[in-house]
Amino acid sequence: MIGVDPRVSGTQRYSVHVERPGMLHAAFVRSPHAHARVLAVDASGLPADCVALLPEDVADLGRYGCQARDQRVLADVARHAGDIVAAVAAPTAAAARAAARSVDVTYEELPAVFDAVEAVAPGAPLLHPDAAESAGEAVSIGVRPLTGTNVCHRFRIRHGDAAAGFADADVIVSRAFRTPGAAHAPMEPHAALAEWEDGRLTLWTGTQTPFNTRADVAGAFGLRPDDVRVVAPPMGGSFGAKTFVRLEALVAALARKAGRPVKATLDRAEEFLCLNRHPATIRVRVGAKRDGTLVAKELDCWVDTGAYADCGPGVATKMGYAGVGPYRIPHVRVDALAIYTNLPPNGAYRGYGAMQSVWASERTMDALAEELGMSPLELRRRNLLRDGDVFATGEVMHDVHFEECLDAAARAVGYAEDPRGAGLCVLLKGMQTPSRAAVRIERNPVGYVVRSASCEMGQGVRASIRLMAAELLGCEPGQVEVPDPDTDTSPFDTRTTSSRSTHMMGRALAVAVRDLRANGGEHGFGEVVNEGGLDPDTGQGIASTHWHQGAASARVSVDEETGKLTVERLHGVAYAGRVVDRAGAELQNEGSMIMGLGTALFEELDFDDGQVANANLSDYNLPAPGDLPAGFTHELLESEGAEAHGLGETVLPPVPAAIGNALASLGLDVRELPLTPERVLEAVDRR
Amino acid sequence: MNQGFIDPDVLLSLGAVDGLGRIEAGDGGELRLGAMATHRAVERAPATAAWPVLRRAFSLVASPRVRNVATVGGVLADADYASDPPAVLSALGARAVLRSASGEREVGIGELIRGYYETCIAPDELLVEVRVPPQPEAAVYRKFRSRSCEDRPCVAVAAVRDGDALRVVVGAVAETPQHFPDVCALGAGRAAEIGAAYGERIEPIADARGSAAYRRRVTAVEVRRAVEAVA
Numbered sequence: 069m070i071g072v073d074p075r076v077s078g079t080q081r082y083s084v085h086v087e088r089p090g091m092l093h094a095a096f097v098r099s100p101h102a103h104a105r106v107l108a109v110d111a112s113g114l115p116a117d118c119v120a121l122l123p124e125d126v127a128d129l130g131r132y133g134c135q136a137r138d139q140r141v142l143a144d145v146a147r148h149a150g151d152i153v154a155a156v157a158a159p160t161a162a163a164a165r166a167a168a169r170s171v172d173v174t175y176e177e178l179p180a181v182f183d184a185v186e187a188v189a190p191g192a193p194l195l196h197p198d199a200a201e202s203a204g205e206a207v208s209i210g211v212r213p214l215t216g217t218n219v220c221h222r223f224r225i226r227h228g229d230a231a232a233g234f235a236d237a238d239v240i241v242s243r244a245f246r247t248p249g250a251a252h253a254p255m256e257p258h259a260a261l262a263e264w265e266d267g268r269l270t271l272w273t274g275t276q277t278p279f280n281t282r283a284d285v286a287g288a289f290g291l292r293p294d295d296v297r298v299v300a301p302p303m304g305g306s307f308g309a310k311t312f313v314r315l316e317a318l319v320a321a322l323a324r325k326a327g328r329p330v331k332a333t334l335d336r337a338e339e340f341l342c343l344n345r346h347p348a349t350i351r352v353r354v355g356a357k358r359d360g361t362l363v364a365k366e367l368d369c370w371v372d373t374g375a376y377a378d379c380g381p382g383v384a385t386k387m388g389y390a391g392v393g394p395y396r397i398p399h400v401r402v403d404a405l406a407i408y409t410n411l412p413p414n415g416a417y418r419g420y421g422a423m424q425s426v427w428a429s430e431r432t433m434d435a436l437a438e439e440l441g442m443s444p445l446e447l448r449r450r451n452l453l454r455d456g457d458v459f460a461t462g463e464v465m466h467d468v469h470f471e472e473c474l475d476a477a478a479r480a481v482g483y484a485e486d487p488r489g490a491g492l493c494v495l496l497k498g499m500q501t502p503s504r505a506a507v508r509i510e511r512n513p514v515g516y517v518v519r520s521a522s523c524e525m526g527q528g529v530r531a532s533i534r535l536m537a538a539e540l541l542g543c544e545p546g547q548v549e550v551p552d553p554d555t556d557t558s559p560f561d562t563r564t565t566s567s568r569s570t571h572m573m574g575r576a577l578a579v580a581v582r583d584l585r586a587n588g589g590e591h592g593f594g595e596v597v598n599e600g601g602l603d604p605d606t607g608q609g610i611a612s613t614h615w616h617q618g619a620a621s622a623r624v625s626v627d628e629e630t631g632k633l634t635v636e637r638l639h640g641v642a643y644a645g646r647v648v649d650r651a652g653a654e655l656q657n658e659g660s661m662i663m664g665l666g667t668a669l670f671e672e673l674d675f676d677d678g679q680v681a682n683a684n685l686s687d688y689n690l691p692a693p694g695d696l697p698a699g700f701t702h703e704l705l706e707s708e709g710a711e712a713h714g715l716g717e718t719v720l721p722p723v724p725a726a727i728g729n730a731l732a733s734l735g736l737d738v739r740e741l742p743l744t745p746e747r748v749l750e751a752v753d754r755r
Numbered sequence: 756m757n758q759g760f761i762d763p764d765v766l767l768s769l770g771a772v773d774g775l776g777r778i779e780a781g782d783g784g785e786l787r788l789g790a791m792a793t794h795r796a797v798e799r800a801p802a803t804a805a806w807p808v809l810r811r812a813f814s815l816v817a818s819p820r821v822r823n824v825a826t827v828g829g830v831l832a833d834a835d836y837a838s839d840p841p842a843v844l845s846a847l848g849a850r851a852v853l854r855s856a857s858g859e860r861e862v863g864i865g866e867l868i869r870g871y872y873e874t875c876i877a878p879d880e881l882l883v884e885v886r887v888p889p890q891p892e893a894a895v896y897r898k899f900r901s902r903s904c905e906d907r908p909c910v911a912v913a914a915v916r917d918g919d920a921l922r923v924v925v926g927a928v929a930e931t932p933q934h935f936p937d938v939c940a941l942g943a944g945r946a947a948e949i950g951a952a953y954g955e956r957i958e959p960i961a962d963a964r965g966s967a968a969y970r971r972r973v974t975a976v977e978v979r980r981a982v983e984a985v986a
Contacts, residue, residue, distance in 0.1 A: 337758075669902070670902035684757065695903050695905075744901060746965055746969045
């Protein structure tokens, strides 16, 4: 079916479809205990045509982890229920699963902890007494573990003098909020295939991070990065779930043992054990003068990164500065702790920690407005960052559009006319910084081939690259071929995360096209490098070379007999600068808002002694078409001559707070997500 | 099976058994739903037009994709407490036909569903059909969901009034559909009292859709609303 989107015609091939001759299928032996030492693994009952990966098979392998090297290929201590302690490979997936069930593991159970606040209390069980720091390519922040505790990273902002600021405040409001764990639930599960040839490893894997994965796997196997090749077919959704090393080291070790290619595909229940969203507890204290001028803010975040750090340090960092909000505040203190617990690992999730702290921070702004007897809209306007203002990180802000975003959101729900039942939220969110992106263009008989490591996960990056390249090259989009990322042939890219690809690749493409024109028109190479980063001990530096700016507004009604909350109207606003692919950009906004709606209303991982009690899509609810509000709209703000801004996540984080504030305007103060009817009814009772 | 509760050695498909999917009028104005009739078919078949409450209840199950494969026999034999059809079928006085090599028997929904995933179907019996009496004019099905619109019910209330006779059945709150004839005998004019009594009398379970205490409160509200609707 020529001209039909391959996702529609069914011809699109994803990681789950990759096959190699003679390959075996993997299945995993998972710990039933949330915390237990592995004493013995007995695979003597394994059928002859199966291969088992046992602790002694991985003894020569190093540890891996993108921000702290705290993971072994097989866990010697299971740190969450579902942690992988052995693996098998068999001719069919069903045979592999049966074989995995025949492996007998003896454990010594250890005390476990399931809450980040409890995990930093004295006497809490320690998960990684000897956590080592990673020094891989993936590390862009200095990781600050607190030795002898479960804290794998402490991020701090010290801006001005918070104590003096509060002493100067006329009104101080303090609130604590919680958000639960959540599942990314991509349609396509995680899948990875490993094949060794003459000591060189090739991985076909659904990943947003081919180069980080290559570096980390190479480190674990003692290989040079060039001895590992990562090919990244398009993903059937990811939302952050397919970042950094997930199954790749396991299938590589199995394939090494088996002497044949090995592929693993997770089932739906296993998806809930692979990587989730960080649960968080956040305390906000904010002080203002009587006229509403903010003078001081304190934010404490307990960020539950689960059994392994993964990118939890980065998430805690972004959560920390996003929680300051897009405001001019002279005195700011932030302490954000990434904390180990015996839950499955938590990692990147669309918005990278911003939702959790924006929920807490923006709900507190409305509480402050109430305390001041001021309109929440007016309070925000009075304090919003404007061009030339200094943010809490010390950065001078440019290209600032928070007020336009907020005003557009307020207008959409008629906030100024009738604030009762309506709520607002405005946010600032950073992009991965520092960051490097490169692209190579080659002339071919039809047009051009554009090679980059930007990964397609349904967000439409290939379409964006095709459109931007065609415009720059003066050809039709159909003449531009964009192959799958392949670390052997694609130039380096930091990763496809944090809404950075259109922004970074667009700029790299412009450089590459200039290079092509200057050098005979056959080849062109372009690279852009954004320097920056924050000092983890002071939070000073460059948090983001380009800010994601957005807002949301909601109008709600409540059945006060049952607590059932109905979102009548939801509006999202993202500052886009310049829209590259309008249909794609609109889908990003809508998708972000729908995920935000699920987060606000019902998405929640239910843990029972560390076991995921709702590891299926019947017990774990995702938003359905019928859950969309009757009024569901969004805007992409543009301005003349502006560069393309990332917008893949911008309008997710503000949705829960906008809905929560709308509820609070009715006197119903719920501080824990999701906003279930039961919690709302409790708020009705309290009022 | 997906959740690992059962691991059968052999699975038998009823897909090719002739006649099990039929939906047709029976004797005395009753409706006969074959065990393999899909939810979608119940929702749309011309033969169900005189049972709008049944159509409504089946139309509220999950999504069209699920309703295209879920069957009348399947949902009853599964006996999952958090399903929509059992409460409405029970309120309408429907009877399930169980057939074995040695004969056939009819049981009410209250007798069929005995507990959590438990029915009275004997190992040699097959649920082949559900017979539904004519629907009285006053009948309502209220599905209260605490999460997505495609979720299972948190509290499901079916109320049917035929003259002075009121029958209220509450589903999804306990292991089996809950029906209190003595409370219903108060009559449809006393909706608030009936609601309050149902809220007190049920022995609610707690799950991800709501705690036991919450279910009591919502049951009282939703039963009252349902009775008001049929009064």
